[in-house]
Amino acid sequence: MEHNYSVKNKNILLRPLYEKDIELLRNWRNDKNNARFLRQIPFITHEAQKQWYEKYLNNNDEICFAIEEREELNRLVGSLSLYNFKGDTAEFGKILIGDKEAHGRKIGYNATVAALKIAFDDLNLKRVVLEVYENNLAAKRIYEKTGFIFKGVLREDEIGKVLFYYK
Numbered sequence: 014m015e016h017n018y019s020v021k022n023k024n025i026l027l028r029p030l031y032e033k034d035i036e037l038l039r040n041w042r043n044d045k046n047n048a049r050f051l052r053q054i055p056f057i058t059h060e061a062q063k064q065w066y067e068k069y070l071n072n073n074d075e076i077c078f079a080i081e082e083r084e085e086l087n088r089l090v091g092s093l094s095l096y097n098f099k100g101d102t103a104e105f106g107k108i109l110i111g112d113k114e115a116h117g118r119k120i121g122y123n124a125t126v127a128a129l130k131i132a133f134d135d136l137n138l139k140r141v142v143l144e145v146y147e148n149n150l151a152a153k154r155i156y157e158k159t160g161f162i163f164k165g166v167l168r169e170d171e172i173g174k175v176l177f178y179y180k
């Protein structure tokens with residue numbers, strides 16, 4: 014969805030995703046190590062990525078953000094989304110800090126805090142939910158620190174949980 018939301022939080026800037034960003038995102042998403050805790054999808058070609066972006070711009074059910082590091086690296090380092098809007102609830106996810114130099118700088122945490130600020134202050138949501146794999150320790154740490162509350166295991170045959178956040 015085209016939007017104008019943007020928030021600065023410590024070393025990161027959350028801003029709309031532009032077409033110039035999508036090739037980097039494609040490379041990061043195609044990296045097996047980066048994607049091991051994300052939905053499993055086939056290799057994304059240049060063409061498929063362009064089609065995805067065009068479809069995304071017309072999709073009112075997803076707000077995608079580019080994450081820039083603004084203190085040392087000064088460049089795009091990843092992305093995240095708010096999506097699946099249902100009344101006053103939305104899902105947070107698809108977060109990927111793809112730039113390897115960006116890891117361990119609290120970028121994931123600061124970007125999550127910034128996304129929640131937009132969710133509650135700008136979009137007036139009352140609740141944000143997310144799913145995370147039980148063994149994704151870095152992501153779980155971020156969500157616990159942010160204040161997400163464990164709600165329950167999703168399905169017995171999958172390793173995963175759903176967490177709820179209340180304002």
Ligand SMILES: CC(C)(COP(=O)(O)OP(=O)(O)OC[C@H]1O[C@@H](n2cnc3c(N)ncnc32)[C@H](O)[C@@H]1OP(=O)(O)O)[C@@H](O)C(=O)NCCC(=O)NCCS
Pocket residue numbers: 047048050051106107108109110111115116117118119120121122123144145146149150151152154155
């Ligand atoms: C998960 C991810 C977003 C984290 O981003 P990041 O910017 O590197 O993380 P941060 O620096 O904000 O902090 C991560 C926290 O987890 C901790 N952590 C990192 N690796 C860890 C590990 N293997 N075990 C336990 N804790 C770990 C860090 O110490 C830090 O906690 P702290 O602030 O208490 O020190 C990033 O690694 C990523 O993009 N992963 C691939 C995609 C993914 O898994 N997305 C999440 C889908 S739910």
